[in-house]
Amino acid sequence: MTVIVLFGSLCNGGKILVVPLEGSHWVNMDILIKALHGQGHSIDVIRTYNSWFVKENSTYYNSITIPNAKGMDEKFVEDMLSKLIDHERGKSHWLSAVQLLLDVVSDTYEMHKMICQLITIMFESEEIMKALQEKQYDLMLTDPVWGAGIFLAHKLKLPMVYNVRWTTTGEGHFDVAPSPVSYIPITGSGNTDKMNFFQRVKNVFHYFLMAFQYSYFNLPQYQALCDKYFHPPVSFDELLQGADIWLMRVDFVFEFPRPTMPNIIYIGGFQCKPAKALPHDLEDFMQGSGEHGVIIMSLGAFISALPDDLTEEIATAFARLPQKVIWRYTGKRPSTLGNNTLLVDWMPQNDLLGHPKTKVFIAHGGTNGVQEALYHGIPVVGIPLFFDQYDNLLRLQERGAGKIVSIATLDKNTLHAAIQEVINEPSYRLSMKRLSHLHRDKPVKPLDSALFWIEFVMRHKGAAHLRTESYKLPWYSYYSVDVAVTLFAVVLILTLFIFLIVRYMCVKCCSRKRKTE
Template sequence: MTVLLVALLLLLWPGPGSEGGRVLVCPVDGSHWLHMQVLVKELHARGHQVTVLRSSTSWYILENSPHYTSITVQQDTQQSIESAETMSRFLHRSLELRKERGPLSFLAFYSNFFDMLSETYGTVAELARTLLTDRALMQKLQEARFDLVLTDPALPIGAMVAHYLQLPLVLNVRWVLSMDVHFAIAPSPLSYIPQVLSTNTDRMDFLQRLSNVLYHGLSLYIHHFITNPPFQAMCQEVFPPGINALSLIQAADLWLVRVDFVFEFPRPVMPNLVYVGGFHCRPAQPLPPELEDFMQSSGEHGVVLMSLGTFVRGLQPHISEVIASAFARLPQKVVWRHLGQRPSTLGNNTLLLDWLPQNDLLGHPKTRAFVTHGGTNGIYEAIYHAVPVLGLPLIFDQMDNMVRMEARGAGIVLDVMALEVDSLTQALRDILDEQKPYRDNMRRLSRLHRDRPIEPLDSALFWIEFVMRHGGAGHLRTESYRMPWYAYHNLDVLALLLGSAVTLLLLIGATCRCLCQRLCRTRKVKLQ
């Protein structure tokens, strides 16, 4: 009886995370919301009250949900990243420019990229202005007495809200404005840390290091002249002088980084970076009966899964025809998330769907390979379920992701604009061949990814609640972001040391010259 009473008391005893807190979430729409939603659901399940700030034009973020209370901010113009049609046009234009060669097409490609970024960040800055200048709404948020703000700093509006409300800030992060998260907070030597868009690995020869520096310069250009200016104007309007969007992000208490070094290249880190790559992955759930029947009908050959993410509303018809022809040559069955015109070369072995349960299909025992655009969410699901990948990267960081998979020996990368039926068929056969190293390498990555003392989702939740319990985590945060760039790199110290050395050398030279002149005069006097 005593043992039962003690057990009951232990069950009822309030643990450190059992008292619910209030969390304000400022998410980014599209695929970024898919993993933020995982955190929102888990926070709700643990008894926390979650409020989500959303735009009236949101694509994925629903106004009504059992897991959170939403506050909708009116927005007249839809953000580019929230519009499937706009992103599809941007993608097709980018692919057309990639097909062309030469410096003019290169400049046109980045001009198209810059225009999309400028439109997106300009629209988000207007949303931030609407939000932060709404005194009634901001008063409502202050009176709600939130414990922290959880945001994705790919768009800095959440960091601005947190600073306005003077709340602890936790970031669910992969990208910061125009740069990889580490370039914003951690030492990042360009000699072995590849810059985004460079397609380099951590083993670079001289020319690759040169290109890495040039791409870093491109990143700085994007930040200073495209992504930051609209938010800088917003900061000057709302906050005291000396505050900019990047510094607000760098002041975050904690960074939940969607990275696992099983996939990412090793690099210097900081104490307030918590690595939770793959936290959205989960064991496969049963498939709908008709889809399960199709998977089982593949027999010993298994199934190839293809999905190019949420932004792709349909590839150009000639690309789809090439892919369909290559699939038709395989003995495997194929499940293809495809939107748009049905390819005329489609084989009987291929099932077209406008939506599919990607994680559950990747975890199915019949799945043999994954044809993907290289999005981070899908890559981690493939690693989790040990499915080798064939990458057809399209835009943004997808090529960099696939470079990492290829460097790990767990995937093959093809240029989607140079696809031919024979080369694609051969690449698929190589990925599917058990004698090739791709499947074994991916199984090894999966074992490493799963072999950890705590699950990444549990780690993320622990640290969010840690910030709630302690009102922040300032003891983990470096203050380097407050330093001017010349002080951060010790250029002022180097200038002083160099100036002192030059001055000393000049003094020694002048002294020697005076001594020599005096010695010469003394000799002349003696000779006379």
Template structure:
């Protein structure tokens, strides 16, 4: 017989579970201003869930959008005509950008190469931010469109602040602002809102862990300086005219981002290094992950043919489909030496060194393959979506980082003992095959470490996607979340760092010391005068 007290304790839990599973009794009206490419892939998952819970969703997209469909069952679109596509929405541009980066890294190992790589990245960001500001201006200058947006009486703006046009539009419309974020306009999102000591919080591009030597700290400070240069010299001026024309001229795009009501941070601390945070940051890392579905009959037959050796998967993500031809030849030759079967998403010319154990495809069901019991390893460029899917399914990784945050992602995984990392510009068949053999060797503990990491990721009281939906609805219900947001971003830098207080205290201390020494000097003079009188 169950004790009465135990029953009383279980009933509220069952009631809360039942209430959470019910659809909402009201439907919010959400304006979404997303980014294209891989950022849209995870944003769209959140939108589908919000739609399932009864919310109406309107998505702003450019007419050149690559991923964001104009027709979808779970949202309506507001298409803004543009004459040219953003560079990040152009696969050919990104392929040429990758090629230039690999060539610089292959043929040069010097300060000039480092500077050239930084200039390439800044030029890409400059073009993308220009396109973002241009699109936002088209929206705000269209009085008919602005009138429709205001008449729609949206409850919330959901945007990705990697490029900040959506932040400006949301501020102009006066909407509560929720960010689906990991990166902002000049780097990692936490640096904009939370204390971020450079002694143990790595910044984008530094390629260091949270355990830094003195040299690592110098590198971290250097890359933080680069991010500040990007922010003040490249980013802020591009949005300056938008702020002047449509918002407060004293505002800047960085402070507008800092003033968001809620940050849905695509981070889980099983992956990210521990660091200070703020109460309006909600962690939803891996929210896009889900159980695997059955494979197609043809693909399932290929995977099953691997026997006990299992399968290795390789994919470079949605934006970067292939490596340079000579590098692909090396990869294919290394795969041919393995006893495992290989499924490789490859869009370039078919390598001449390809083995019979390797299946090349234009597209693969990455999540479903990662969740298959015969999958043994994942060769990846280190994109965030793929990394979290591998963590979710417990698959160790071999990283071939190519651009942007992929290097930093792999540093974190390597520090956790769940991945190996190779330099794609120094790749040869021997080193690649040996790295895979080490990764697949159970004695090396990569699989064991990854299973433990996956268990930590799954051991949460609320699923990350449910958490994202709850807090989005919270902002709509309460017309914002200003009680969770610090107003420190409105303080001048000298006040934020208490330099004014320190200066005042130094002045007081200086005055006290001056007074003390003056008194001492006067006393000494008086004593000296008395001695002279006695002597006379």
């Protein structure tokens, strides 16, 4: 029997339905939910029965657990990470690059297949849909990497706000704003906004690769559900692009300049805040570092362990440093771990980054961690692992605020040299401090801006006046191909008409001349 578990108490504000994503995406969605709860709103959160991060019991949201709906779990991420690390470190045959690409496409397909099953379970359950409809929500808040929130918003006829960096297609801007690939780098291309000819060729290749994956693997799954459950028919692309407000988790201190749209609201760093006092044990450790200071290392919410030989190399590099190190790591304890290194299962990352003793942040390049480092002005040594991490770190490196060490070249010597360079070369810290000042110099705090626009949509039942009509156009109209073809045809017909008239006149003249002769 379908069971819907609701916790918490109702508030006097609006009613918001949230369909989140797992991992670091949930970490920043959770911050928004807490802030909305503080404003007096009642929040219901959809979760799968095996949800990795979204807890069933909470004091500030009501959980709606969907039985028999499986979501992304720890094993799913660990398997993908293991394949990527083996490939990057050259432990696989060169032909494995093709296999790796197929595995990534297959894993992505399976992830969206799970979400489509979640949608099906909800839509096929009269009890679930009746309960959701009776709640009479005012707003859908969702992360569009998964399509479940988009489907529910359309089914329940709710205005929709995205907490977004990525969508089912790729980087969110490409769905809603003009995105010339001549100077806007595609995620995974390794390009910046300054590209030579060959880099632009590579960028175009990655664009079509992204479009191919979406069009032939992700879109058909969602479109099949659109055709099944929605009448009159609607395209999934139209639903995806039809959100009222896009709360984009970047700003232009971090992102390369590019065209945007009036319903994109930039809230980069909204999760950042001034540092609070550390627990006594951590504060004592920090103060014990003397003039050398402390290095912080964390590889984010998804990464719990690395290959043993890699952790041994990292631990050896740390042991050679005069600085102390706090390393968030839950794997096997390295045998080469030095007395200067403290392993922890969890750490108050924001508070540590804001501590005056912190010198460098060693990170995987997730958006949350990079933005916290930027907020506090701490230079970064980046070890990218997957997804957008290399691209995030590249944005810092291009601005002189970080240095990338790839998994392929990572050992005790390269890591030690990178840390020493970032600590001893003042330009890294100065560049990051400059970026930090720019990032903080705003008329409205990003979290306050996010709250305003969510409540704006609730007050006005949407924000249609900010949405462009472009998402309703077919591609040939969007790019004016039909206009170009029509104009070409008109010019061609006129040219042909003039040619025929001239030819006719010439023939006539020649005919009269013969008769005269």
